[in-house]
Amino acid sequence: MLTGIIKWSIFVFLNIFMAKPPFDKFYKHTVYPDALQVFNLSLSPIEALKDEAIFVFDTNALIVPYTSSAESLEKIKTVLQVLKAKKQLILPGQVVREFAGIRPQKLGEIFQAIERKRNAQAPSFLDKYPLLHQMDCYQEMQQIEKTINEQLKAYNKALDVLLKTVRGWNWNDPVSLIYRDIFSADIIVDTEFDKAKVIEDMEYRFMHSIPPGYEDSGKADGGIGDLLIWLTIIEIGRTEKKPVIFVSGDQKKDWFHQSEKKGIYPRFELVTEFQRESGGCDFHMIKLSELLALMGAEPSIVNDIASEELRTPAMRVATFAELSEECVLDWYIAQNKGATIYQSQSMYDFELDLPSGRSAIEVISYTSADYESFSQKLIPILQRFDKSRFAELHIVFVHSNIKQLDDIAEITMHVINRIMHDDFPIKLIFGHVTWDEKFVPLKTINPYQ
Helix, strand or coil: CCCHHHHHHHHHHHHHHHCCCCCCCCHHHHHCCCHHHHHHCCCCCHHHHCCCCEEEECHHHHHHHHHCCHHHHHHHHHHHHHHHHCCCEEEEHHHHHHHHHHHHHHHHHHHHHHHHHHCCCCCCCCCCCHHHCCCHHHHHHHHHHHHHHHHHHHHHHHHHHHHHHHHCCCCCCHHHHHHHHHCCCCCEECCCCCHHHHHHHHHHHHHCCCCCCHHHCCCCCCCHHHHHHHHHHHHHHHHHCCCEEEECCCCCCCCEEEECCEEEEECHHHHHHHHHHHCCCCEEEECHHHHHHHCCCCHHHHHHHHHHHHHCHHHCCCCHHHHHHHHHHHHHHHHCCCCEEEECCCCCCEEEEECCEEEEEEEEEECCCCHHHHHHHHHHHHHCCCCCCCCEEEEEEEECCHHHHHHHHHHHHHHHHHHCCCCCCEEEEEEEECCCCCEEEEEEECCCC
16 A cells, blocks of 8 residues: 555645646647648758758767777767868767766676676586597597687686776776767757756647657656757757758657657657758758768678667667557557557557547556656646547556556556546556566556446
């Protein structure tokens, strides 16, 4: 059961949150204030813009070189130097701050990989059998074993030196040294924001699923990181009056329109917002590998970086939230054979067409029992439900810890009973994702049936 302190904290939080403006049914007017712009939008190809556009780097693009080849790293350095010399390179202050937090984690992964190799169990050799000593093949085998043992000792000695070197890096690893040389004060744009206005903007965007950042609302910073980067990009467009090419591996649906979970082109809302604020300039997004190809890198280097991008968590469907969505979608498809179910680019994750009407489906995933963050996710979902469009709302809760599901169910009902009415058409499904990436429902609640 929830403690009295937690319930009181939720009560206070709900009262503060509910004092905020309700869901804006005219939010499309805010997203597209000029309806004609929708039809007049025209973008030049990236190839035609590469000599004039400003290239803004995202955090994940700065991380990829840590696992690339030396040849690829040298090419990345050359490209950054060229862009800097042509005054086409910018790094948002928020990206620098995120990099400061992620770099130690990346070096930690490298150190861990080396250490595991060092501690790996030696190969198992045949026990000594005197009966076999006179056999030539047995003596040959023993000689090979001796050679292998000597090579293993040399290998482990080299690993010890490597571990010592990595442990001794203090912002002087090969990648950081390149960045120190290139990312000078004239490259970093550290915009001063009105914090209250940014938070207000973030809450409005997240409530109405306006990109970017709402997919990261479960992060420790509440998802504000992507928005700060985007507002910096807007400021660059506003002051420089030049096209911007954002170098990022982020393929989530709050940055890209998707097909089969893959980004196909930037969200239309982002492109039109940038054009309005920059006086008609273009906005594009490309991966680091695509930038290298654009700058004439060898195919082997492009392929090396592309493969590393797939391994970088920020660039693949690897976050718990995205994995949860994918597994829940597969579960709904299996449970509703013959029905039409598709990903929504608007207010909810999925929409399900049944003979009884259309259902909106929202997936809420989390890895810890952060009740304030949880409530902040849940309330906008309830507020923006449109009964004229949907017959029912399904909210699927996916938690990494099965033991906390009862607590989550109780807090959910506490929130719903406080702000909703008795005839609200809602179904709550609580479950988890198994090791083999299957969603398993453990509890279903129909509060008002």
